[in-house]
Amino acid sequence: MELYKFPQMTYGAFDPMLSDSDQLPSLYQMAPKDTSLALGMVSLVLHFSWTWVGLVIAENQKGLQFLSELREEMDRNKICVSFLKMISNSNMGKLSNRPTYDLWTRETSPANVIIIYFDTNSVLDVGFHTGQHLVTWRVWITNSQWHPATFGENFIIDSFHGTLIFAHQHEEISGFKTFIQTVTPSKYPQDIYLTIFWSMNFDCTLSNFDCTLKNCPPNASLTYLPVSRFDPAMSDESYNVYNAVYAVAHALHKMLLYQVQMQPSKTGELQGFSPWQLHHFLKELQFTSPIGDQVILDEQTKLTTEYDILNFWNLPEGLRLKMKVGWFSPRVPCSQQLSLNEDMLEWGTGITETPRSVCSESCHPGFRKSPQEGRAACCFSCIPCQENEISNETDMEQCVKCPDHQYSNIQRNRCLQKSVTFLAFEDPLGKTLVGTALSLAILTAVVLGLFVKHRDTPIVKANNRTLSYTLLISLIFCFLCSLLFIGRPNTATCILQQTTFGIVFTVAVSTILAKTITVVLAFKVTAPGRRMRQLLVSGAPNYIIPICSMIQLTLCGVWMGTSPPYIDTDAHSEHGHIIIVCNKGSLTAFYCVLGYLGSLALASFSLAFLARNLPDTFNEAKFLTFSMLVFCSVWVTFLPVYHSTKGKVMVAMEVFSILTSCAGLLGCIFAPKCYTILLRPDRNSLPGIRDKKHSDRKKHF
Structure with a gap:
């Protein structure tokens, strides 16, 4: 494809490896930059004061890149890693035969919060791995690739009730729900995948001769399927395809206008053009989609995406609802980047209050942190401040000495003014x-x-x-x-x-x-x-x-x-x-x-x-x-x-x-x-x- 300079539009998640314009000059990524995902997840962890977090990362190039960004943000904000597990295809066959492998139980890992990262190529790998181990009593923070259908309909999905999902922010596309409700194999006979999907989910008979469907329910519709089989919400990939079509349309429109202005035909007909000629218009393309989102194809000026924070509800079993509970935007000042409605949050199974995930309980005012030898920085002991020293905040590294004209109270959390005394006549x-x-x-x-x-x-x-x-x-x-x-x-x-x-x-x-x-x-x-x-x-x-x-x-x-x-x-x-x-x-x-x-x-x-x-x-x-x-x-x-x-x-x-x-x-x-x-x-x-x-x-x- 690159030999003939055909424009190529990718609808998957943004991949920095594909941003090399020298090696891939004909490639355009429709997805916005995903570089602030690690910052968003760490901001959420900080919001709830979770300092002891487990990591489950897909073992590929994108997973390693995300892990590097995540560890950098965690170190900057003094958040410790309880455990790290990299998941790849080579692990799948081994894990099912290793009953002693148990990172997921409360006894071996005190972390109540786990960040899990999927990408398009690792969804099934991570889904299979987590499907072999019951992961109850945990709060999961994951990206938009996570989907309950990943784990199959027989898996106890209520274990993931309360999962927090970072999904790319975009408005609902007008007419998409109507399209989902009315789509059928007869309406799109050229779509073989849709025909096979229909036969598998509506008990239709698939003819081996001409691949036609027989004995299907007359009112069969995708909207009747459970979420574990088909999610009617528009995915990030579908949204990128939607923008890709409009991007090509806008580029063609500009190119045709250019031809009319620069090369008018005497016969009134437009001359043909080569695909490589479209690159000039695609590289400089910026437009607003019909739903109001700005689309930019140039890698240098492409905006970092904003995220909707979704809460996965599955109680009662089978509800499988993703409820928007907040958003994260890297484009605003730090103090305003995260917005969360905690009243709408539902936590994991068996958790009624906001969970805690710390290696050591916080040191209250009057105490200071003392590191535990051989353990992470989040694991510490609390030592009382010495006489005439105080700590007036939680988790202080060092106690502060009171000035000479002040002294510490009994609780060692406040300096009091010393009273002036001398051998007075009144004593x-x-x-x-x-x-x-x-x-x-x-x-x-x-x-x-x-x-x-x-x-x-x-x-x-x-x-x-x-x-x-x-x-x-x-x-x-x-x-x-x-x-x-x-x-x-x-x-x-x-x-x-x-x-x-x-x-x-x-x-x-x-x-x-x-x-x-x-x-x-x-x-x-x-x-x-x-x-x-x-x-x-x-x-x-x-x-x-x-x-x-x-x-x-x-x-x-x-x-x-x-x-x-x-x-x-x-x-x-x-x-x-x-x-x-x-x-x-x-x-x-x-x-x-x-x-x-x-x-x-x-x-x-x-x-x-x-x-x-x-x-x-x-x-x-x-x-x-x-x-x-x-x-x-x-x-x-x-x-x-x-x-x-x-x-x-x-x-x-x-x-x-x-x-x-x-x-x-x-x-x-x-x-x-x-x-x-x-x-x-x-x-x-x-x-x-x-x-x-x-x-x-x-x-x-």
Whole structure:
């Protein structure tokens, strides 16, 4: 045929292999491009969230091409293949003798949805194969080549009730039903196929002599046959033949007009033409068929077909009705390509609800997918999100970490706003610490007032009134400086917290050191002319306080000048809270301040310990020793506890250490003196002092 350039019109499904215009320049495919079938089926699968799908594909060139397109679309949309079976003629004889071959039972394949692809040459092959195995409980998605007649009238066709079919979209041709109702062998005697078909279906007698029919029912008509024997609906092939006839008619019409215009005959008759001359008009042919469809023969400009989605109804048995339930068009935006009326859908036998076909159930919000080793991506386990992570969608690959200012709820599906917190005055803990600090400050002020009132008594004079006043005043400030740690931090309080703490504590501890040195000097000086006596008389120990304080002030100045404290937030110590804290800035400077303070305390403790047994009426070396022991114990305990706590508890721990250490100094040093002043005034007089000295000497000797 190609040798003489005869135009050839194919009415089968579109085949890309036949689109080579260099090798087949005379061939025209009437069917529209079928390249969006895979996209349409995957869109339908996605619509119902089916991610676990079985494939049954005809093993030929078109089947392999469709499989390639289908796998590409499935991979792009994360749909997994449960199983793949290629069907060919070579399988047919083998399968009937293999009872162990059972891809079609629920036990061996969990996929509830199966895509099956036919073409014109493989309909009988696939039909035979599926006919040997009962395929109930499945949803089938197939193309327009599928037909119940493929499986024979004895097959339990209700197994396919609910099948979804992608058929080429075209309108009903006017007069086609009337043609089907009136067609008979007598009307078309040249059609041998129609005569044989009539004899097989209407029990007519076929004459071997002249192939005529006898004894046929008078009212025999194709419309009386069941769908399993004859489907009165126009098939895609019939529609393509219809368009092919019109295509040739349009091409002939254009060619005849061209001849009339270009080569008018003198006799009024048209000259003959060769078949190859028709190609020029066929290649550029575009027309609208009588039913309104656009027909294009050029492969380059041919439109991709649109599909009607048909639902196969066969309940009750024998109904065999294809009901249009939707359509798919690749020519519109993605969100509008698929249209489906789910209310009209009827599913497979025994299925009352929309079926599910997944390898693993979806991971709900609060969980993430964890792949199962050695299995498809659709098979996974669901792992709960970790603390402070969420997943707010179904089947999330990874959990999302909440921002620092938020935290995850118990369900791990939403981030909640963290509440801002700090050691506030209104908190029970804050109220307790404030009340304790004020009470101790007032108590210290009372002691100071008591000492001022009895400043001329021997016990006050003997213990160096100036140093006692300085120590009490510094203790008042020590108690009050703890209030800087309570309340919402700001830049000023963050700086004042550490500097005030370091300086006032240095004054207090250096005062104790000065008192200790004074006691030691007082009891060690025996000769009036010795240099140590001059130190004591001149009040040299009192200079210890400004010197030590100046050193601490220098350390604090360096700290504030290099890396001062600043406002910081702690979003991790307490679940659901953001704690506003004062960051120390330079930890090295902070520990230098504490270390210097600790060295002063250790020096005071050492001197007081050495002078604890010196005899005298008002020797306070024992009290200084015990007070510094309490002071050092508090701060040695403070360091590990401070580092093991977080948030406002850490702040409360520092305040507690300040109050405890200061209360230890106040109680150990001044409680005995207040006891003597208030309750034992007899010992705070000259006769009492003499008696006390006499008894002390006896004990000493």
